[in-house]
Amino acid sequence: MSQRISKAACIGGGVIGGGWIARFLLNGIDVAVHDPHPDARRIVDEVLENARRAYRRMMMAPLCPEGRLTFHDTLAEAVSDADYIQESVPERLDLKHTVIAAIEAAAPRDALIGSSTSGFRPSQLQEGMAHPERLFVAHPFNPVYLVPLVEIVGSPANTEAALDRAAEIQRETGLKPVRIRNEVDAHIGDRLLEAVWREALWLVHDDVATTEEIDDVIRFGFGLRWAQMGLFETYRIAGGEAGMKHFIEQFGPALKWPWTKLMDVPEMTDALASKIGDQSDAQSGQHSIRELERIRDDNLIGILQALRANDWGAGETLREMEDRFFERAKASASATDPDYTAPMVLHETRVPGEWLDYNGHMTEFRYLQVFGDATDAFLGHIGMDDAYRSAGRSVYTVETHIRHLAETKVNTRLLVRTSVLGHDAKRIRLHHEMVDEAGQVQATAEHMLMHVDTTAGRASPMAAPLTERLSALSPGQSELEVPEHAGRPIRDIGWPDPEVT
Numbered sequence: 198m199s200q201r202i203s204k205a206a207c208i209g210g211g212v213i214g215g216g217w218i219a220r221f222l223l224n225g226i227d228v229a230v231h232d233p234h235p236d237a238r239r240i241v242d243e244v245l246e247n248a249r250r251a252y253r254r255m256m257m258a259p260l261c262p263e264g265r266l267t268f269h270d271t272l273a274e275a276v277s278d279a280d281y282i283q284e285s286v287p288e289r290l291d292l293k294h295t296v297i298a299a300i301e302a303a304a305p306r307d308a309l310i311g312s313s314t315s316g317f318r319p320s321q322l323q324e325g326m327a328h329p330e331r332l333f334v335a336h337p338f339n340p341v342y343l344v345p346l347v348e349i350v351g352s353p354a355n356t357e358a359a360l361d362r363a364a365e366i367q368r369e370t371g372l373k374p375v376r377i378r379n380e381v382d383a384h385i386g387d388r389l390l391e392a393v394w395r396e397a398l399w400l401v402h403d404d405v406a407t408t409e410e411i412d413d414v415i416r417f418g419f420g421l422r423w424a425q426m427g428l429f430e431t432y433r434i435a436g437g438e439a440g441m442k443h444f445i446e447q448f449g450p451a452l453k454w455p456w457t458k459l460m461d462v463p464e465m466t467d468a469l470a471s472k473i474g475d476q477s478d479a480q481s482g483q484h485s486i487r488e489l490e491r492i493r494d495d496n497l498i499g500i501l502q503a504l505r506a507n508d509w510g511a512g513e514t515l516r517e518m519e520d521r522f523f524e525r526a527k528a529s530a531s532a533t534d535p536d537y538t539a540p541m542v543l544h545e546t547r548v549p550g551e552w553l554d555y556n557g558h559m560t561e562f563r564y565l566q567v568f569g570d571a572t573d574a575f576l577g578h579i580g581m582d583d584a585y586r587s588a589g590r591s592v593y594t595v596e597t598h599i600r601h602l603a604e605t606k607v608n609t610r611l612l613v614r615t616s617v618l619g620h621d622a623k624r625i626r627l628h629h630e631m632v633d634e635a636g637q638v639q640a641t642a643e644h645m646l647m648h649v650d651t652t653a654g655r656a657s658p659m660a661a662p663l664t665e666r667l668s669a670l671s672p673g674q675s676e677l678e679v680p681e682h683a684g685r686p687i688r689d690i691g692w693p694d695p696e697v698t
């Protein structure tokens with residue numbers, strides 16, 4: 198059952214709170230924020246700008262309408278009508294206790310409360326709560342709007358049903374919830390990261406490597422493997438044909454050799470902090486933090502898209518998120534009941550920077566993408582959904598004619614006006630007009646769509662509800678003026694006369 202929430206409250210809007218706010222909003226959920234920091238709005242706006250840019254680059258599916266963002270001076274106001282609350286205040290137990298008590302006092306009784314804590318166990322956070330069963334750890338990874346993992350950790354006070362619901366809420370926002378079986382300090386991710394971090398600090402301290410060299414060892418080496426197979430699956434392959442057993446036999450003894458410093462942490466003296474800071478400045482100081490965030494986001498998107506192509510790991514989560522976005526677009530297209538005596542507006546989008554070509558305007562295949570999305574929205578509108586297709590029926594485009602009429606620039610908001618030029622038992626002749634906000638026509642497209650029996654692989658007559666909905670829109674649509682260019686072939690210009698040129 199869908200556990201989609203309609204309003205989230207985010208308490209704390211810093212690095213992680215800002216990421217949560219972006220993830221909720223971009224998944225169509227309203228967000229109420231409370232953060233006393235004087236620059237909270239600006240910081241959240243900047244994170245949101247990067248997140249919007251990332252989603253425009255990453256998603257194949259049309260983005261869903263953003264949720265509504267509100268800021269509140271008091272925590273009580275922010276949580277008063279939220280059905281889910283995410284706490285992301287600084288990592289201090291006393292502060293978390295104060296904030297959680299305030300949330301519990303003001304939030305609706307059935308609203309769940311997730312904490313972003315990196316290290317505290319849920320039972321520590323639940324101390325003093327009247328209803329501890331509603332609070333759990335939902336530990337995300339930075340940037341929350343792109344990295345799918347969220348660790349869901351409960352204590353004995355939580356019910357399985359509540360933790361399942363928490364996980365489902367996260368899944369609905371495109372995250373990959375991993376339930377941690379038993380609460381433990383720092384959950385799983387940060388225990389692993391701490392071990393690597395501690396060792397890296399020693400390597401810098403002992404002048405074995407600089408910050409840049411350590412990062413190179415990770416990003417040119419095992420970091421690539423971790424993103425797609427993690428640790429155990431990677432080592433299984435490293436054991437050769439004999440697999441994991443052979444790997445353990447061969448490399449197990451090395452675990453007892455003093456390779457790593459394990460729990461020993463170098464004392465963070467001013468000298469060591471400056472050494473790390475200076476090396477980090479030399480490595481990356483030419484970029485602002487926001488620039489580095491964009492570089493990081495673009496690389497993450499590339500990795501996620503590559504994994505999506507293989508439907509593997511985090512790419513599977515992205516594909517599922519896109520499927521949800523496609524379904525939402527179709528549902529909203531079929532929910533609207535347009536005036537059929539005018540062209541229907543069922544799809545709109547905005548032109549992101551990466552859609553431009555070397556001429557500085559929208560590159561040509563993106564026109565087909567926008568028209569293709571508009572066709573999908575129309576088909577959703579007349580009732581073509583998963584249930585219809587799972588009966589072995591679908592609609593294929595068999596012919597397309599696009600006219601490019603203007604230079605479509607970055608950030609232009611595009612609306613597509615769709616009209617049905619005709620239909621019979623098996624075919625639909627569709628016309629799309631792509632216009633900008635001022636109504637200037639940027640391009641038009643005419644398509645012939647064929648209804649097919651996908652099992653037999655041949656054209657077949659349409660069935661209900663497509664037939665019924667087409668009948669309902671026909672009277673109005675048939676009154677529309679047929680565009681003068683409809684049905685026009687590309688003009689024959691012949692060949693130059695060699696006598697003339």
Ligand SMILES: NC(=O)C1=CN([C@@H]2O[C@H](COP(=O)(O)OP(=O)(O)OC[C@H]3O[C@@H](n4cnc5c(N)ncnc54)[C@H](O)[C@@H]3O)[C@@H](O)[C@H]2O)C=CC1
Pocket residue numbers: 208209210211212213214231232233234237272284285286287288296313314315316336337338339
């Ligand atoms: N930064 C990271 O990489 C990650 C952090 N976390 C966890 O997320 C939580 C927040 O960490 P960050 O976002 O990094 O910290 P941050 O310092 O960037 O943000 C904390 C925000 O909380 C606000 N705040 C302070 N007191 C508040 C109050 N009483 N009510 C509402 N807002 C308040 C601050 O003004 C600030 O904007 C911590 O529990 C941390 O362990 C989890 C995953 C990763």
Ligand SMILES: C[N+](C)(C)CC(=O)CC(=O)[O-]
Pocket residue numbers: 315337338339386387390
């Ligand atoms: C540094 N940190 C412990 C706050 C990191 C995390 O909690 C997760 C992450 O995003 O690396």
